[in-house]
Amino acid sequence: MSTLTKYSPIPYTGPTPTNRQTYVPAEAAKMDARGVEIAGKVPGLTQETGEDLPTFAVERGQIADVLRALHDHPELRFTMPLDLFGADYPNRERRFDVVYQLYSLQNNERVRLKVRVGEDESVPTSVGVYQGFDWYEREIFDMYGIRFDGHPNLRRILTHENFQGHPLRKDYDPAQRWLLTDGGITRIQPKIAPEFVQEEEESDFERVTLNLGPSHPAMHGTLRVVVTLDGETIVGAEQEIGYLHRCFEKMSETHTYQQVIPYTDRLNYCSAVINNVGYCMTVEKMLGLTAPERAQHVRLMLSEFYRISDHIICIGTNLVDLGALTNFWYLFQPREEIIALAESCSGARLLPSYLRIGGLAVDVPTDFLANAQKIVNMLPKFIDEVEALVMKNRIFRDRVEGVGVISQEDAINFGFTGPCLRATGVPFDVRKASPYLGYDTYDWDVPIADGGDTYARFLVRFEEMRQSLRILQQAIDRGLPPGPVMVDNPYVALPPKEKVYNEMESLIYHFKLIMHGIQPPVGETYFQVEGGNGEVGFYIVSDGTKNPYRVRARPPCFPIFEAYGKMITGQTIPDAIAALGSLNIIAGELDR
């Protein structure tokens, strides 16, 4: 028997939809003031105001000099290359933007540089300043066809050899495929590292080139490394990626803002919720919204649970590569509990897609905190026992200490973030550097280690799991704040189903939101969160319509895997395998 209930109209009195208005970030004035200061110190910067970061336009020819100046200036020290990507505006005279984002560890600040490039123009390479930009420039060449003068190895990186055209250009059909035949597999001859070039005549061995991957048990499915061996020593290595390039950025442009959320899950599929948080908070930043407290609390808790799960997969599979299978079986047991917790919230196991722009899809079940407490109680035992099993194990120590070393300078220069950077002794964590979701209100520490080798990365990951547990225990003790899990804004959140069925106004809001989507104001923004293996950032350009104009995901694995060749040169193949696992390269995020 059905009963009719009368509802009052939606009591919403907030601002009306913001579409086609210009986006003005909340911190624009502060950033503009800072931009004036920076522009005064480095010549060649033309300031662009009203952005969420100090933003400058730079002349095409000057970019390498400007980057060098920003890198070297004693008061600025923008030593870390965070991201480099393109954007296409076909109606403009110079259609492409090449966007550089840099970070200064010294001042904890970011800066964005833009170079406007025409169709047939090229940009001087910046590999000389930041080694990490090597692959980023190749990616821009692949995606937009912009050439970089002086680049050492400018060829396609994500798409295959037979690919025609440049897919992220706006005039490229998203579904246009080009087939690769059997003969089309890229032949790679690695460059010999400079320290081994002269030794060839003196060596007793003939140099052999060996291909590892992409289908190789230690290459995790989609990574490929070609190494040149002198006896057992690796004297040159080159990595090939793109074996999981599934067009995240192009796909985002053909979907509405809410529809992009499942795609973000599949970037770093080991810690899917963190990607959701990053993406949703970026769009919320554009919309000028903050998710309700209850939603934020759940976001934080699930982020930390998934961070633990990410580290469990990394440690477990790395130990399998080293021949220690027990730990993998053992660690996956608590991980199942974490997955089950996410499943109880969202209904999906690995990739929950639980977040929505403006909050959560549904409220958490009533026993959420109780279950979370159970997991937090059981995890320390597993972590302690696995640590006891391996960290004092002589064989294990021999295989990981001094293996896959990267120095602190190189790590920063490549743009490492996350545990791999912290293993070189740099205490950079986005949760501390620019806190979000209230991480600054929790009592926890950033673990760092010296050495930058595989052992140090193990140390950092083990300790990070404990710190996550600390955060989680505090979050559980605080309890879930009461209230809704979705913002009260009918231009962002769907009205409740009962209202849709019973009220004309709600029905219209529902229809509008489904058909026309969320429409953020016109502009661009960047927001970053700390992912399982580094800074996950989203750069979104909105043109005021329901589809994002450009979504760029900053992949933390990308610079880390880029440095891998350098890390294994001079070592042996078993060392290379041990090092690769500890880097936690997730192909979904690496290739997008």
Next chain:
Amino acid sequence: MATQKIERADSIIPRKTGVAPGEGAEKGLITLPGEADREVEDLGGGTYLTTKLDSVVNWARGNSLWPLPFGTACCAIEFMSMVSSHYDISRFGAETVRFSPRQADLLIVAGTIVDKIAPVLKKIYDQMPEPKYVIAMGACATSGGFYRAYHVVQGIDEIIPVDIWVPGCPPTPDGLMYAILKLRDKIQRGEIKRA
């Protein structure tokens, strides 16, 4: 897909009336699948069980699949869940994970296959010895999933034949387990015959 039902040839031993499954057990006989083909003969000394060679071989094959995980993406993580302690695929005899195609008879394609890796997948499949079976795990391997895009293979049946498709994005470990059991039944019924 090239599946063909095996013709059932008559046994060379003259048939007696078949023994119902329960009866054999009471007599202390081992139970084999394919009851219809099975017959028990008393040849004087003791009790024998005769069956067709195909049935025995298929029974063995179905119960000891050696999977090669061609794991590229998210589905590979769920595959790992399936082989690890909680779900434990060894209960169904398929825990011997081999990374060499020469030692495997079940190819589990777990994850998105993009154009760049398609020739690799083809090569791996070609290197596997007969008989070989393929499970397409998840939406991407089945149809490209929601990646209707410029670099993604729209279903691995563009490249290699597939025996079982598993829906889900990613499928749960139970889902994949069910697929392996389905494949086992299919093999034991003699429905898969290639080359």
